[in-house]
Amino acid sequence: MNALQIHNLEKTYAKGPHALRGIDLEVEEGDFFALLGPNGAGKSTTIGIICSLVNKSGGTVQVFGHDLDRSPEAVKSCIGYVPQEFNFNPFEPVGEIVINQGGYYGIPRAEARRRAEQCLRRLELWDKREQMARSLSGGMKRRLMIARALVHRPRLLILDEPTAGVDIEIRLSMWEFLRGINADGTTIILTTHYLEEAENLCRNIAIINEGLIAERAAMHELLRRLHRQDVILDLAAPLPAPPEVPGYVIRQLGPTRLEAEVGSGQPLNRLFIGLQQAGVEVLSMRNRQNRLEQLFLDMVNNHREREA
C-alpha cells in the first residue's frame, strides 16, 4: 500500500498564480522520501494540502488508502507534521504542548502524559517539560515540534525543513533519530534546503519546480546520472600556471588552489599520479559542491528550459 498517493493536485491562490499545476506523486509505505525544489516551487503548498492546512483547488490526496475529501479525520490520524516555522504557543509549558497534542488526537490525558514523557525523553527534552516553550533554544524548539508530531504515533511523518537553523551536532543527532523511527516503520517525507541531508537520509526523491514534478526517482539512480564532480585541491606551494594532466580539466582558482573535473568512472588515483609527476604537492581535497546540489540545479534549469 502507498503511504501517500497524490493525483492531479492543483492549487490556485486567490490573488496569485497556479502554485500547483497538476501534481502526481506516490510514496511507498516505509519509504524515506525527499521532496525538493527551489523556493516558491510548491513544496510547502503540497505539504499544506496533505496536512489539511491549505485548501486544494483540484485533484485527490490519499493517505494509506484514506481519501482526504471523504475521510479527512482518518487521513489526519495517520499524519504527524513538523512545520518549517515554530507553530506552538510560546507561553505554554513544553510538556503541556505535547500532552495537549495527544488530546487533540483523542488520546486520554493519562496515556497522553505517558507518551509525552516517552517522546520528550527520546528527544532529550524531558528535563525542560515544565519550562515555557519560548525559553528553549532554536534546536530544542525544533525537537519539541518533532516530539509533538510523534505523540500520536503517526504512520506518516512529514517534516518541512526540520533542521533549518540548527547546529551541525544537533542536525546529526536528528538524522540518527529520524533514521531510527524510519527503521521502526514510520514513513517519512522530508523537505530540506540541505541537499546533503536528503542524500544522506532519503531513498527516493521528487523534485518539484514551478508547480510540477520535474523528477521522481530513486536517490541512487539520480546520483548515478551525475556525470562528473568538481574537486578543489589546496596545494603546498604556489603555481604559476595550472598543471596538465591528460584526461582531466584543471583550472587554477588561486596561487595555491586548483579545481579539477573528475568524470564518473575516472579514477582519482590517476589525477594524483599526474599531479605528482608534474611536481604538485596536494595538502587537502574537497568537493566543490554537494553532488545532489549540482544535480538539483541541473534538473531545475533543464525543467525551466523545457517549460519555456
Place this chain on the structure above:
Amino acid sequence: MRYLVAFQTLVTKEFLRFIRIWVQTVLPPGITTALYFVIFGTLIGDRIGDMDGYRYIDFIVPGLILMAVITNSYANVVSSFYQAKYQRNVEEMLIAPIPPWVILAGYVAGGVARGVVVGILVTLVSLAFSDLVIHSYAITLAVFILTSVLFALAGFINAVFANSFDDISIIPTFVLTPLTYLGGVFYSIKLLPPLWQDISLANPVLYMINAFRYGLLGVSDIPLATAFYIILGFIVVLFLFALQLLRRGVGIKT
C-alpha cells in the same frame, strides 16, 4: 469518546490559559465592579433613590454581573483564538482529527468558564454592597450561561476576521461597550422617552440584562419569553455562522 477527549483537552487548555494570567483576566473585573458599586451604588445611588421598587444599588447588581460575564466571555475567546492564529498554533488543531464543531465548542466552553469564574467573583463583590436575594435560580443560571455562550461565539467570529491586535479591540470598544451600557445596566428603560424606549428594544443586550434581572430580582422591562427567544435565536445564528467559517477555514487556511 475521541471527540470528548479532544473537547476536554481544549477546555482544560483554555481554562489554564486564563487562570495562569489571573491578574490580567480575573482580578480586573472584580476591582472595576467594586468601583461601580462604590461610585454609582453608594455615593450617587443614595441620591437617585429606588428603581422598580428596589434600592438603586440592588437594581444595578444584575446588570453589573452580566456586563462582566459578557465582556469576559467575549474577551477570552477573541484573544485566545486570535493568538492561536497569530502564533500559528491553531495548526495544532487543524492537522488533528477534530471536527470543526468540537473546536468551536471547546473555545466557547473556555469563554463560558471565564465568564463563570468572573461572574462568581463579581457576585461575591456585590454581596459586600447589597443584600442579594435570588428570585429564581433556574432563570438566573440559564440566562447567565446562555449569555456567556452567545458572547463567546461572537468573540470567536471577531477573532476569525481579525487581522491585527487592533481588530480584536474595535468591536468590544465601539459595539459591545455601548450596547451594554445602553442595555439597561444602570437604568430601567421606563425612564426613557417613548421613542428611545422603542430604539432600546433593538438592543439585544437589553433582553439579556432584563432576563437576568428578573432571575435575581423578579422585575423586568420586557417579557421573559421574548428574552429567551432572542438569546437562543442569536446563539443558533452565531453558532451556524462560526461553524461555517471554521469549516471553510476563513482566516486560518489559504
